[in-house]
Amino acid sequence: MHVPDGFINAPVSAAAGVVAAGAVAVSLRGARRELDERTAPLAGLVAAFIFAVQMLNFPVAAGTSGHLLGGALAAILVGPYTGVLCVSVVLLMQGVLFADGGLTALGVNITDMAITTTVVAYLVFRGLVKVLPRSRRSITVSSFVAALLSVPAAAIVFTLVYAIGGTTDxxxxxxxxxxxxxxxxxxxxxxxxxxLTVGAVVAVRPDLVHGARGLTKPLKLKVGGELVDAPAAAPAAVAARSHRKVWVIGLVTSLVLAGFVSFYASANPDGLEKVAHDEGIDRTAKEHASADSPLADYGVKNITDSRLSGGLAGVIGVGVTVVAGTGVFWALRRRRTSDAASTEVRAQEPVA
Structure with a gap:
């Protein structure tokens, strides 16, 4: 659903850019509260995984394909604010490096694919989790419904934006x-x-899933013939639980999907491309400003073997995304730690 340059006029594109910038600013502040020693190392990996899976277009109808948007997945795994940032990082990398999604339409794409999907999905997810039994199955079912509804919601938002600023009649x-x-x-x-992704992570490490927090019941100890809650694990003990295995498995999976499996993805146009062609919207599409990028269209320039070219581009994309995302989220995590330390120091200062 990447909107190219030329679909939306300049004033509406600029307005969408302002909305996107405001949402990203709010998300930067909110993510500082969401990111902790469990989620900070994994948020960049979530962005890289979304980038990889977005390369896997799957057929959905005659001559049409679709791909993951990722807002629901990111919101449930690492939180809604961090989720907006994850998808925004992916869209930025795709637009700048791979000429996928117009640069003048970046605000439209972030508003549609990052903000709308994340907000709708998380609201639906939290609503379902509150009414369903607190279990792993409920988390998975809620994830399914939230993701399902988030995609047509994004389609509706695009239609509204096009109704206001579309460049064709x-x-x-x-x-x-x-x-x-x-x-x-x-x-x-x-x-x-x-x-499937949320269910797999919840099955092995529910403590890493933002939407599953509180799912694990406290241990009970029998004291004096009565069952009481066991003392909470010390922070050091929690921190000692290494995330390295999960991180490595996730990164390897992302590299395999982008570098190998993507070669077998559907070559049919995605939903927006098909609708734009059928309805004549694409008449005003403009050439991407990064059309001459060495990685444009998810291929490495001057490599004639399509399998090798696409695979290398996918691997490079995953690597760049995980580095960029991890850098952003670690910086936010460090900022949160620094703010907390400053607050503690001020609280301990004697009052004059």
Whole structure:
């Protein structure tokens, strides 16, 4: 659903850029509260995984494909504020390095694919978790429904943006019908990927899943014939639980998906591309400013073997995304630690 340059006029693109910048600023502050010793090392990996899975277009209808948007997955794994940042990092890397999604449309893409999907998915997820029994199965089911609804929600937001700032004279009713229809089907794929991923992590390390916090019941000890809660684990003991194995498995999986499995992805246009072609929206599309990038269109320039070219581009993309994402999230984590230390120092200062 990457919107290219030329689909949306300059004033609306600028307004979407302001909305996106404001949401990212709010998310930077919110992520400082979400990131801790468990999630900070993994947030960059979540961004890299989303980048890798977005390369795996799957067929959804005759001549149409879809791919993961990732907002629901990121929000549930690392929190809604951090989730917005994860998807935003992916969109930035795709736009700058791979000419995927227009640079003038970056604000539109962040508003649509990062903010809308994350907010809708997390609200649906939290609502379901509150009414369903607190169990691993409920987390997985809630993830499925949240992801499913987040994709057509993004399609509706794109249609609204296009109704305000579209650069072609087309029937908005037809655009809305086509966009929502095909993205409901894409949402099913999104839901399956999200539920499988969240379910797999919850099964082995529920403490790493933001949406599953509180899922593990406290241990009970029998004292004087009565069951009482066991003392909470010391922070040092919690910190000692290494995330290295999960991180390595996630990174290797992302590299394999982007570097090898992506070669077998569907070559059909995705939902937005198909609708844009059928309805004539793509008449005003402009050439991407990074069209001459060495990695444009997810291939390495001057490498003629398509399998090798695409695989290398995918590996490079995963590497750049995990480095950029990890750098951002570690900086936020360090800022939170620094702020907490400053607050503690001020609290201990004698009052004059």
């Amino acid at each position: 087309v029937s908005i009713g037809k655009v809305a019908t086509a966009m929502v229809g095909v993205h409901v089907l894409i949402g099913i794929g999104e839901a399956v990927i999200t539920a």
